[in-house]
Amino acid sequence: MQGALALKKKVLVVIAFLLALTTALPFHTQAATPPKETEVIIVYKNQKGKQTALEESEKVKAQYIHLPAVAVTANEKAVSSLKKDPNIAYVTKNVKVKLASSTMTKHTTTLQDELIQKSYNLQRLNVKQALKDGVTGKNIKVAVLDTGIFPHEDLKIAGGKSFVNYTSSYKDDEGHGTHVAGTIGALNNDYGTVGVASGVKLYAVKVLDKKGEGDLFSLLRGIDWAITNKMDIINLSLGFEDNIPILHSAVDKAYKKGLLVVAASGNDGKKNHISYPAAYSSVIAVSATNEKDKLASISNTGKAIEFSAPGENVISTYLKNEYWYATGTSQAAPHITGMLALLKQLHPKKTNVQIRTLLRSYTMDLGAKGKDSQFGYGRVQYIPQSTFLKAANSAVKKAETSKKQADVDQAKTKISRLTASKQKTTLTERIKKVQTIIHIRSARAKVKIAEKNKTQDAIKSAQTAIHKLSTSTEKKSLQKRLDQVKKQVDYQKKVTDAKQKVKKAEIKRTKKTKAAAQRAVKKLKASKTKTELQKRLNRIKV
Template structure:
């Protein structure tokens, strides 16, 4: 087929918008209003049917009747206790995002159109597993479905007043149907679930308009004909109680409902019926796996799917391209059909959970307002195997309750894609971990009670801190606090004893700190008294030492007194004694300075006189000095005087040596026996 850029005035996406509740514009010229009455019971239904109102539609599975009635009758219905409520049969119109763009006018073509949207959802993996949506019934509530060589239509129903045919005269429904189930016949496009049984439920007319009555008929028909899935690529910004009740009823009957979130843009409220909890809301993504600019977002969004530049079937054997959450929704509906074929026994609730395992998480981790749980993406059976393995590991952990098995199970669960199923497994693990944490804490408290060491107490405290607030934590903390008090008492006693023995300030301070941590009681009071006694003893010692230093102002006495004062606690007594001692230190320093001057003078005199008396006097003066640089300098000056003395001594020794040598010679000559008695005499200098 040749491509062409011709546009048709058709809907690309159908999101209908309720008009204000109330009679249509033409009601001004008529006394009849189109209404839908919802009754409580059989009496309520009979009241409606027996009234003068013109009945237009009775629903098989909904407790409602659509009819025309005047204002008086409407008022009577609203006041009847057997009737729940009355709603106007409001009209709605399509809120287009873009017009569908026809790609070819040639019906006999073998061309295959590019479909970028199939690759990111990994649907080919499902096809390889033989999944095609076979035996799954899908109702497309839309503008109908037009006959097309690339489509198989299993049947349908018309809910519009002007025709009993479900043939599409707008194009939107046919486009949606092709995305779901176009044949794999070698030309045109490939549908996601080509063997699904697609039913055309026509609730929109040739202009893309419809009413609430027709939509309710479509839902009622889907319940009656046991549809597995209902695709609603339409929406409204106005809430409707009867519509809400209708989708809830269908969901209760096992129907899986999928609807478009809306084309109002990010930040705008999700449209109805997608916003209802019983309906799966789908947002749209673009070719870059980003949120489509037109896509409505919100907490109700459950999944996202491709929704821009989607090629599908169209009227008169044509193909067309369009964008919108209307196009995203059938992607999700078709994927559900594949999952339903794979697990036929799964309910609509279970299928909803299964889809959460067939996604890739986009945007914020976990469920978010833009992509819901994530972008739909088929996962091979291996993923289910991974879930089964994780679940088995969790079961084992629940049985053994060992930390090793808990850690192994948590590792397997962490590898699963985000979903409610994963969350459920994590909650089960958290419960086991909670049990494990309590047991560990109990074991460690028992150990602390047995050994009563700081290490075992710290370990037990860390284990207790992990526990949530509750009875277990409270009771274990009480037991551990008793151990802490025992250790604190023991440490305080030991430190007080040490302070009593050493009387050092550091030991007193350490003991004081330990005692302060004890709870009020006789034990604490007793230890404080003992510390007070130590402090009193230290004060008395300091007072005596300072008095002795004042009496005899020597450096030794001042040093001793300072040491005693240093042991005192800060206070008036210590300050007073320090002031007195400082005066003594000044006196000692002055005396020392005087001694230094005297020693300098004597050393200088010794250097000058070089007499023994001067040297001895200088040495004595230096010896009396305190150790200091000055004393060292003066001491170094004294050895130079000693060298002169050594020289003189050496001369004297040499003279004595000569004398004894002469004496020996003389003795040898005259007294031989002397030489024998003194064979050698040598005096070393």
């Protein structure tokens, strides 16, 4: 009995020991670390790639309409697998974006006259003259991709969209976007200041939060939204230090779809260092100037700079119906956006590419002559049509006198700056007449050269010149002369061909070479040359 009891106690001790041991040892299946998730943008090559991207993702944040990409969260294993998938172009991390930081100070006055007097930027851009001419960018749609726009008595917001996580409202809670919006399109009323293009339709596209920060996910959604909603211009007073291929694709897509994209060059005061997306060729990169038309010390510069605009101590709208001064390329960029809106109103039928080129005519050249890395083509300014009309008249008169192609080309360029009008029509007809005279003169000279040289190059050049002529007796006469030259040259080719083939037949003396020579000789007209070649053929024995 005692032995059994002792055995029982030993068993209990062993069980207790085993339980204690089990508790002390780590339980590996419970402690296993879950796969780490990361935010990425997956760019796919085809629909199969898209489907794979969606299936491999933990959570889909955005599917872009105009980009072959999806924004998702995925674990590291899935990301690694996607990078190797032949249907996936590439995978890129979601990166942070921030404002092209501006320094801001409050201004207390809200009286329009006083504010405008203190707004040197409006004077430099000749905004008063634009208003006098009724050029306000009326109904041009501008998307401000920024911190949103705050409801302000001096602003009219046409609509917008929020792409930040914490709110569906596009209301500005930082101030930057409202300041940018005012520079572009503050209303022309008795209150506050006035924008470069006070008639535009402003759209608040909130891609940055109350700290002026955001990410690539949201920025791409904002660009996608602007394309979908058929904006005319996108203003981007923000930037990245690094080149991001999917961002490049996004702004390229917007430009290809007919939008103009404007961006700040950056506020590091660096040479040859322009922020992205301003550095991309599809984007208009803007540097900042000061009140003395010098480069602002904060402005980045480089070869990609296309235009410059005031960016130092610029007064504009702010939160709570206030007006603040601000300095930065963020303030320079919206001046360019406003100027583009004015040109879009003046030239509604021109493409975005043509408008972009046209803006070069609305500049004051600063720095080195011509385009340079500090000011681009120059600091923008509004120029009235009367000035362009005077220049076009003068250019047409010069072309009519000189009848030189270079002068005609210059006149055409100056006429292209004019809006549709009777004066433009008249000047266009006058320059067409001069161009016709030059074309006729050129065609006559080139036909004469073709008749003399009888070469294919001379014939081709003459034919190109004749094609430029409008249907007329002169054109028919010149074409007839050139056709005669073509016949002579073609016949000479036949003679040369026949001679070569007869010679070959004399050397090789086969039925094949003799038959080929005979066919070539038959194509010739009756002549001494034909008779002689036939005699040589007849002597060949095969």
